[in-house]
Amino acid sequence: MRLSLVLVLSFLAVPAHAKEWGDVRTPVPGPARVIGGPAAGCIAGAERLPPDGPGYQAVRVSRNRHWGHPATIAFVRDLGARAKAAGFADLYVGDVAQPRGGPMASLHGSHQNGLDADIWFNIDPKPALPAAAREDIAIVTLTTQDEPRIDPATWRDDHSRLLKLAAEDRRVDRILVHFAIKKHLCETLPAADRAWLRKLRPWRGHNEHFHVRLACPPDSADCVGQAAIPAGDGCDSTLDWWFLDAAERRKRDEEAQRAAPKVQTGPPRPKLPAQCAAILRAP
Numbered sequence: 001m002r003l004s005l006v007l008v009l010s011f012l013a014v015p016a017h018a019k020e021w022g023d024v025r026t027p028v029p030g031p032a033r034v035i036g037g038p039a040a041g042c043i044a045g046a047e048r049l050p051p052d053g054p055g056y057q058a059v060r061v062s063r064n065r066h067w068g069h070p071a072t073i074a075f076v077r078d079l080g081a082r083a084k085a086a087g088f089a090d091l092y093v094g095d096v097a098q099p100r101g102g103p104m105a106s107l108h109g110s111h112q113n114g115l116d117a118d119i120w121f122n123i124d125p126k127p128a129l130p131a132a133a134r135e136d137i138a139i140v141t142l143t144t145q146d147e148p149r150i151d152p153a154t155w156r157d158d159h160s161r162l163l164k165l166a167a168e169d170r171r172v173d174r175i176l177v178h179f180a181i182k183k184h185l186c187e188t189l190p191a192a193d194r195a196w197l198r199k200l201r202p203w204r205g206h207n208e209h210f211h212v213r214l215a216c217p218p219d220s221a222d223c224v225g226q227a228a229i230p231a232g233d234g235c236d237s238t239l240d241w242w243f244l245d246a247a248e249r250r251k252r253d254e255e256a257q258r259a260a261p262k263v264q265t266g267p268p269r270p271k272l273p274a275q276c277a278a279i280l281r282a283p
């Protein structure tokens, strides 16, 4: 992990002894400015989510990863308050971003530009513990161990209500959830209540938390957003793809590539925007 960071830093022509993103304890002061995308970006003027607030408790605060664009922090606080008003117990808020964003040494490929936030699926009532006692918290997994399907022992309709609360916030661009969660919602919600599923994007992992990604805020001209989500609720063959075995997926991808070749065949190598070097170096 350290090696890959060194490679990124040397690519930016920063001396290898320069500080690493994870070592920076403070944001760059000044107006908020998002630079780059979720998987290759950074942020100036980040704000810190208070460890506790109405309707939420931040977890693993010692990691110092609860920094984000003010819109992200406002979104999380609003979601906590709205969930509380809707009768939910406190939400656990996982990682947002490092004080200046940038690549993390563990766990995430994204969360780099201060617009991503993880909300845990543990919606059980929680004791009011001090932040330091919330380093090792009970994890609730919504899918079964062996098969990609919802675990009826842990799934509750309240999970659907909570996801809807988050998805209906206009600041939210998309929400990543395990594909079995999306499938379950596609199969169980009435057609009249599926429009909000459009923002729910099927992904691997994300069965213990959902990952909210905000749209690029208007104050950040250098923010790189993702391609727009296709029209419709996504309860279609693009979702079924996730349930195919690996060989069948490869076959279908190759067929699709032959039918409509794309220039780009793999994910681009994440490259931090040049402005991020100055953000990392700033005192």
Ligand SMILES: [Zn+2]
Pocket: 108, 111, 116, 117, 118, 210, 211, 212
């Ligand atoms: Zn995440």
